[in-house]
Amino acid sequence: MNDTGTMGAPQSRGADTRLYTANDLASAVREGIRAADPKLSRFNPLPRILFHDDFDYGVQGWCELIGNHNGDLDTVRPVLSDTRPPQISTCSFFDIGTHGPLSGNYALKLATRAKPGHMALAIKRATFQKPGLVQLETYFTIKSEAWIGAREGKHDGNIDPSVSDFGEFCIGNDVCDREFGRRYHCALRYVNADADGNLQRRWFYKTSVQTTTKMEVSGSPAVSDYHVAHPNDWAPVPNGEHNLCYNEVPTKINWHYLRYQFDTEAGRNVELQVNDKIMDLRDVPVPRFPHGYWGLERLLNFSIDVRTHRPVRNFLFLNTCLVSVDW
DSSP states (O other): OTTTTHHHHHHHTTOOOOOOHHHHHHHHHHHHHHHHHHTTOOOOOOSSEEEEEGGGGGOTEEEOOOOOOSSSSSOOGGSOOOOOOOOOEEEEEEETEEEOSSSSSOOEEEEOOOTOEEEEEEEEEEEEESEEEEEEEEEEEEEEOOEEEEEOSSOOOSGGGGGGGOOOEEEEEESSSSSTTTTOEEEEEEEEEETTOEEEEEEEEEOOOOHHHHHHHHOOOOOOOOTSSSSTEEEEEEEEOOOOOSSSSTTTOOOOOEEEEEEEETTTTEEEETEEEEOOOOTTOOBBOOSSSSTTEEEEEEEEEHHHHSSEEEEEEEEEEEEEEOO
16 A cells, blocks of 8 residues: 555556555455355445345344334224235246246235225335435336236237236325434325226326325325325336336236436435336435424335236236445
8 A cells, every 4th residue: 555545566667557556456355246146246236235125034124014003003003004915925826836936936025906996015114324316127017917817808919908907006105304304205106097997008106195094183184095195196207118018818927127226315216227227316305294203313215116007916026135335
């Protein structure tokens, strides 16, 4: 190491004169370790990995979200009274048996009831050490439940009527920087089909704050969409049209890569990547609560959910999940 705090070979005429800092070398070592690990090399993490969830070892802290209550579960708000816990799944179907995940033996599965408007939601709760970038990466797939037996609708061997049975899924967070401080929920929703079965196939962002139990107890109207004050409080993400791979029938699943980045210092979304499609979210507004909440110092929660619009169960599977930060 020379007196500038950098490292490099002695310089001579015609030699590479680049100097490398200790941070450069640490970054190179970290990248080499990641690239050599098959479980990590499929991801593109920020400098520090906060957690890496391999669902071969269980649900890894993802749990059902239930609304606040006073010990009596009958007081839970209807929108959050039955959000169904995540399960470990081998991705099995009636026609082929066990499909299996992208790798390993198990995936994390969220399943709705066969009830229009029903949502299944899982949450993972953490806190953050300092404000900055947070990035969630995962491999996921979505499907509606397969019908057994003949059904109405045209089937031509390529397009199946079941494509309209899958409604939507959402990724999001719950962030608060300090007690009675800035609190917000980023939420990005992929709508495959609307309640009438019309294909939408695009991403949306929320335009109103989530109605909390505190707000409802204080007199806010009850809601039918957990994420927003009114079901129509969603706006299209710029460049958000996106045709995900469906692959003909509901028992064929194909895995998609997803990378979602947000900034807890700026309090905003940053970027969403799904496979090769990248959406810049820096100018997408994030609504904030006008009042503070007690007991939420450095809150950093992650959420995923799936919702059906038809009397057909909808499924969301995650193969593995990695969250990294730039702290």
